[in-house]
Amino acid sequence: MATLLVKNALVVTMDEKRREIPDAGLFAIDGIVQQVGPTASLPATADTVLDLKGHIVLPGLINCHHHLDQTLTRNLPAAQNNNLFRWLKAHYMIWAARTPEASRTSTIVGCAELALSGCTTVFDHAYVFRNGCKVDDQIAAAAEIGVRFAVSRGSMSLGQSRGGLPPDSCVEEEDDILADSERVIGRYHDPKPGSMTQIVLAPCSPFSVSAELLRQSAVLARRHGVRLHTHLCETMDEERYTLERYKMRPVEYMRSLDWVDKDVWYAHAVHVNDAEIAEFARTGAGACHCPCSNMRLASGIAPVMKYREAGVKVGIGVDGSASNDGSHMLGEVRQAMLLARLRMGLRPPEGPDTTLSTSDPRRDGEWMTARQALELATLGGASLLGRDDIGSLATGKMCDFFALDLNTVGFAGGLSDPVAATVFCAPQTAAYTVVGGRPIVRDGKIVTVDMASVIAEHNRHAARFAAIS
Numbered sequence: 001m002a003t004l005l006v007k008n009a010l011v012v013t014m015d016e017k018r019r020e021i022p023d024a025g026l027f028a029i030d031g032i033v034q035q036v037g038p039t040a041s042l043p044a045t046a047d048t049v050l051d052l053k054g055h056i057v058l059p060g061l062i063n064c065h066h067h068l069d070q071t072l073t074r075n076l077p078a079a080q081n082n083n084l085f086r087w088l089k090a091h092y093m094i095w096a097a098r099t100p101e102a103s104r105t106s107t108i109v110g111c112a113e114l115a116l117s118g119c120t121t122v123f124d125h126a127y128v129f130r131n132g133c134k135v136d137d138q139i140a141a142a143a144e145i146g147v148r149f150a151v152s153r154g155s156m157s158l159g160q161s162r163g164g165l166p167p168d169s170c171v172e173e174e175d176d177i178l179a180d181s182e183r184v185i186g187r188y189h190d191p192k193p194g195s196m197t198q199i200v201l202a203p204c205s206p207f208s209v210s211a212e213l214l215r216q217s218a219v220l221a222r223r224h225g226v227r228l229h230t231h232l233c234e235t236m237d238e239e240r241y242t243l244e245r246y247k248m249r250p251v252e253y254m255r256s257l258d259w260v261d262k263d264v265w266y267a268h269a270v271h272v273n274d275a276e277i278a279e280f281a282r283t284g285a286g287a288c289h290c291p292c293s294n295m296r297l298a299s300g301i302a303p304v305m306k307y308r309e310a311g312v313k314v315g316i317g318v319d320g321s322a323s324n325d326g327s328h329m330l331g332e333v334r335q336a337m338l339l340a341r342l343r344m345g346l347r348p349p350e351g352p353d354t355t356l357s358t359s360d361p362r363r364d365g366e367w368m369t370a371r372q373a374l375e376l377a378t379l380g381g382a383s384l385l386g387r388d389d390i391g392s393l394a395t396g397k398m399c400d401f402f403a404l405d406l407n408t409v410g411f412a413g414g415l416s417d418p419v420a421a422t423v424f425c426a427p428q429t430a431a432y433t434v435v436g437g438r439p440i441v442r443d444g445k446i447v448t449v450d451m452a453s454v455i456a457e458h459n460r461h462a463a464r465f466a467a468i469s
Contacts, residue, residue, distance in 0.1 A: 004028045004399060004437045005046035007039040008053035010406075012419055014378045014392040018371075020419055025052070028399035031194065031436035036393050048439075054407050055431060056418050058374065059393050060120025060148075060400035061329040062381025064288040065229075065267040065317025068110035068124045068138065069095060069103055072462045073322045076469050084235045084297050088165060091322060094465050095128045096170045100137045102465075105458035107141035112446045112454075113327035114318070115147060118402035118430045121381065121390055122147050123317070125229065125267070127154030127204040128170055135184050139197055146440040146448045148195075148400065150385055151188075152202030152229055153181045157213045163245065165207045174213045178220060185224045193389040194398055194436065202229040206250055207241045214257045221263070227386055228259065232266035235299045239271055251276040260285050265384040267317060268293075269307075270300040277303065277310050286313030286384045289376065291335040292326070293319035301343040304336065304376070305368060315381035331427035333373045340368035370423035399437040402430040 007025035013036055027035040027042045035042055070091075073079075079090040098106075103126075111122055124138060135153050142149035155177040158164030164171070181201055189199040201221040203209040214230075221228050233239070233250050242253045251272060254260055262284025269287035272280075280287065289302050307314045316336055318327045344366045349356045356363055382391030390398050404411075406418055410428050414421040422428075433441035440448045 002030055002437060003046035003048070004434070005043060005049045006052055006057060006401075007042060007049070008051055009055045009057040009403065010418055011036060011393065012056065012058045012374070013394060014059045014375065015394040025057070026393060026399070026401075028437045031399050031438070033393060033395055033397050033399050035395065050403075050432060052403050052432070055403040055405055056422060057393075057401050057403045058118065058422070059378045059391055060402055060433070060435065061118045061333070061377045062121040062315060062385065062391060063114055063119050063317055063329050064123050064265065064315035064381050064384045065290055065319055066110065066122060066124050066327070067126065067320030067322070068122075069098055069106045069126060070320035070322035071106045071109045071113075071327070071458070072098060072102055072465050073469075074325045076322070076466065078469050079322065082297070083237070084299060085165060085237050087297060087323065090469070092128070092166050092170050094468050096131055097465065097468055098128070098131055098133060099461070100133050101457075102461035103133050103137045104141045105454050105461060107138045108145050108449055108454050109458050110321060110327050111142055111145045111147045112449065112451055114329055115145065115433045115441050115446065116429050116444070117328040117330045117427065118404070118433060119329040120148055120400040120402065120433060120435045121150065121385070123150040123152070123200070123385065125152045125154050125202050127152075127156050127202065129155075130170060130172055135188075135199075139188055143196070144449055145446065146435055146438060148390070148398075148435055150198045150200055152200040153184045154202040154204055155181075155213065155217070156204045156208040158208050158210050162210075171208070174210065174216070177213065178216055181217065181220055182224075185226055189224070189226055191225060196436070198226070198385070200227045200229050205231040205238070206253060207238060211246075211257055214254075214259060218258050228264045230259070230266060232269055233271045234268035235297075236271060249276075251279065255279075263386065265313065265315070267319070268299065268302065270294060270302045272303065274306075277306055277312060280307070280312045281310040284313070286315065288315050288317045288384060289336055290317045290319035290324075290332075291339045292332060293323040295335075295339070296323055296325075301339055301346075303343070304340050305344070305366060308372070313380065313383040314376055315384040316377045328427050329377065330422065333377045334423050334427055336376060337368045337370060337373035337423055370420040373423050374419075400435050402434070402441070403432040404428050405431045
């Protein structure tokens with residue numbers, strides 16, 4: 001039995017009462033929270049004691065959309081100033097050249113960057129596999145660093161010769177995709193509370209997989225009780241593609257394939273109308289907001305506040321490191337809040353009086369708050385992944401949290417509201433990140449992996465990919 005005691009911190013629980021408890025902490029046994037409350041109410045000692053006086057403790061952030069292998073192709077000159085389709089065409093053949101060794105370092109680098117930003121659960125969407133790489137490589141690498149990992153057996157099957165966007169050499173045969181999907185689920189998927197590894201089936205996008213693969217993936221996923229994920233409504237180019245090819249908008253197309261349901265969440269979901277938002281709310285389908293990527297590729301601004309008002313499940317993702325160039329989850333929370341405010345300023349109010357300015361108190365409910373942004377990245381992320389054991393700090397939940405030192409230059413002068421400061425102020429590095437009661441970041445450093453050697457190897461792989469471009 002391993003015990004952990006955290007004490008003397010400001011604890012933000014994200015529980016049902018949304019408690020923010022000063023001079024508080026938590027007590028955990030074998031990675032499960034037993035108590036959360038004032039320090040005086042907790043046991044006096046434990047196997048591991050973290051005295052976090054002067055720190056704020058929050059539930060671990062949940063990243064609901066990423067492409068970890070893209071840490072190998074950050075900032076490539078050929079793709080710096082492109083929208084999505086041109087950006088993808090600049091990358092496909094480079095990603096196809098990755099190796100299992102490169103995939104290991106990219107997974108560790110991406111997960112380390114996320115952990116340093118307070119992220120404890122990572123979902124990854126890999127979909128290029130005609131190169132000897134397997135989902136198994138990423139699962140092993142994520143276990144090395146110690147993050148909670150949800151990983152997709154992604155896929156592409158619709159090459160250019162059949163009307164898709166990717167080159168034919170980058171796509172797989174659909175029977176092979178489905179067979180490997182079944183293998184990965186059987187070997188790795190753990191549905192139990194506290195699971196460290198879960199599998200998701202994730203055909204890449206409407207313009208890179210066939211209707212039949214989408215349909216059969218949904219059948220397979222539901223037979224095994226795993227979730228479904230894809231890119232959807234990311235750009236107007238995608239909308240034009242489905243209208244021209246299938247005579248349907250993207251959401252209608254997905255509905256025709258049984259892909260609008262409570263076990264499905266979409267990356268981006270930017271270009272949706274009010275009827276589609278209502279459909280997501282009614283069916284339980286969710287959306288992962290990726291603000292930095294959407295800005296970098298000029299994709300648009302997702303209607304996150306409309307989603308919240310309608311009751312749609314919404315989480316946050318950093319998206320791939322080649323369309324974000326970073327994996328700072330707390331930074332993404334900040335951008336989500338700021339981008340929601342920009343969208344508010346760009347659209348008139350709805351209702352009988354469309355002349356109200358953003359300064360009118362009657363529009364106060366449209367402002368995304370710092371606490372709402374944090375909720376997207378915790379409880380919202382847990383809802384997308386279908387988990388009720390993470391996303392908050394409460395008895396019976398997993399002991400996943402991160403701590404920020406409030407006595408740093410980045411927070412100086414902003415502590416009249418420390419919780420809001422974590423979002424309004426410049427994104428900081430976590431002092432501690434703990435997953436299942438195990439510290440993987442301590443004193444602002446990754447402690448589970450020798451990062452210097454991983455980074456050196458990773459940069460050698462990345463240099464090879466840069467030469468290909």
